Amino acid sequence: MEPISDGEFTIDGEIMNEVRPRDRDIAMVFQSYALYPHMSVGRNMGFSMEIRRTPEAQRRGPVLAVARTLGLDKLLDRLPRALSGGQRQRVAMGRAIVRSPKAFLFDEPLSNLDAALRVEMRLEIARLHQRLDATMIYVTHDQVEAMTLADRIVVLNAGEIQQVGTPLELYERPANLFVARFIGSPTMNILDVTPGAGGLQLKNNMTLRGPSQASHVGIRPEHLDIAARGAGDVDAEVLLVERLGSDTNVYTSVEQVGPILARLNGNVALQPGEPIALRFDPGHMHFFAQSGRALV
Template identity: 50%
Template sequence: MARIVLDKVSKIFKGPKGEEVRAVNNVSLTIENQEFLVLVGPSGCGKSTTLRMMAGLEEVSRGTISIDGKVVNDVEPKNRDVAMVFQNYALYPHMTVYENMAFGLKLRRYPRAEIDLRVSQAAEILGITPLLDRLPRALSGGQRQRVAVGRAIVRQPKAFLFDEPLSNLDAQMRVQMRMELSRLHQRLAATMVYVTHDQVEAMTMGDRIAVLKNGEVQQIAGPLELYRHPVNLFVAGFIGAPPMNFFRGVLSRDSDGLHFCGDGAPAGIKVKLLPEQAAQLEPRVDNPIVLGLRPEDARLATDSPRTANGSVVEAVVELIEPLGAETHFHLKTGQHGFICRMPAAEPGKPGQKMFVVFDLTKCHFFDPTTELSLTKPR
């Protein structure tokens, strides 16, 4: 198994008018041995290009990629000992499932008995033994993706690279394959790099997640760390569904301490900061600031609740989305729209006035210019 290190890696494409387009910019990251690292980000953020550079399918413009300490920038894909699973499976359509899985081994001149053994073992793991004689066109999407994974497994490579492998599957199959791939990672204890734009896949599968935007790594951390302590506005907004609520406003001083006051008139939001937040944000008094709050970190009440810290906001219900296990309330206060995630049985109807209690300990504060996080919530 392998440790993959990307050191200041950049990929520069030539645009249609000869201009330079930086798809990946100065990316440095280390994928530890046996780790499952997920590269996540919106489309065009450079995550697939980064993965393809690891596979050797794209040349590295600047920086180095090393696998187990050996720089592989100029090593051919087949000699990097990595296997890749593609979004559209990329099975050889004229070969049976067995032939598809055995093809790479045949080219490497493995003895027939060894090929048979590896293919049957991989087929057993993936539950595709009855399909070995079928052609890809006779398989469902999920079965095809299993064969594509099987083709990677039989090679017993140093690392597995997955390029959005579940994007072509329906929702139900995606959940099932997600579990199977996680189980496979535990079973094979292999280094795996997984590219996706789906943050649910990222959160549920990755040991660590690297969030990319515009070709640059925004944050690398474990799923919960990323969720609880996003380093900037982008990560805070990208990870989590529904996304974090953002309120633009100003930090102001009152007789009883520091407050966050929402923009616009009527502002609708005035939240008193906790002492430790106030201490951290003291130098920013009278400056613009962004308050971030996850939908589950606010509570709804029909009567004005008594709270000591003045964190109650009055809002109007705009839309209610019952999801069965929970209900999403779309609310508006002043010019700020936001979402509250509440238990399924929470009463309320559109147009109703409600009181929202912010859990101040969970509030995030961001600099609107640099977009960086200014505090670390508990």
């Protein structure tokens, strides 16, 4: 979609710089489905073969096979307006799969769906990826989709690559503050620190261990524990308790430092206003320079 400013763009070893998009053997799944409203599900799915003048008898087999894979075989005669959002997205995916392309491009395909359908379709795409063993490039703002679907993630900020790696590499070893804040749900706690006697000082003069050149300390909510007042790394006050069943999110406030979120297993008997202490897991602390770059 954009002219190439430098270098070579290859697919499966073939240089595509001067090849027309229609001849690159790429299939795209759009955020808005982009289905033809006057065509049935079956014709939508087989339209790429139709415009290439593939005989109808030869189109029928691939369309039916893909429709069965996606659970659409009983809907082939319906128009898009008679389908749910999840079914429409399946049709858009089926239209791409029928072509058997070298690469699939997904442009935020689940953002128009409700929460339950997003989970269902995420599993559908993951199974398709395993079954087709095809290259899929998937653009999303949802870090849960990125973490669960990707073999490798490219994190972009304002058009610049911040980090490339596997989901766990980005989660466990973020390259900078942007990646640290973006990957993980709930997001990482980031605290400002300054070098001081015996380590890194928070704004309330409490001290943490870490490299002297650090300006920020990061700790994920799941790597915090609750202790009795005075028995942890920082004293805090409970602001809000979210009980999720399997986990409990405890929102706290640390004097002169600000809010810190802890995520604990199970149901925790805490109440707003209760004084507590937070204990940091030293093996899971992250340190960042003033520039935002991660420090060892």
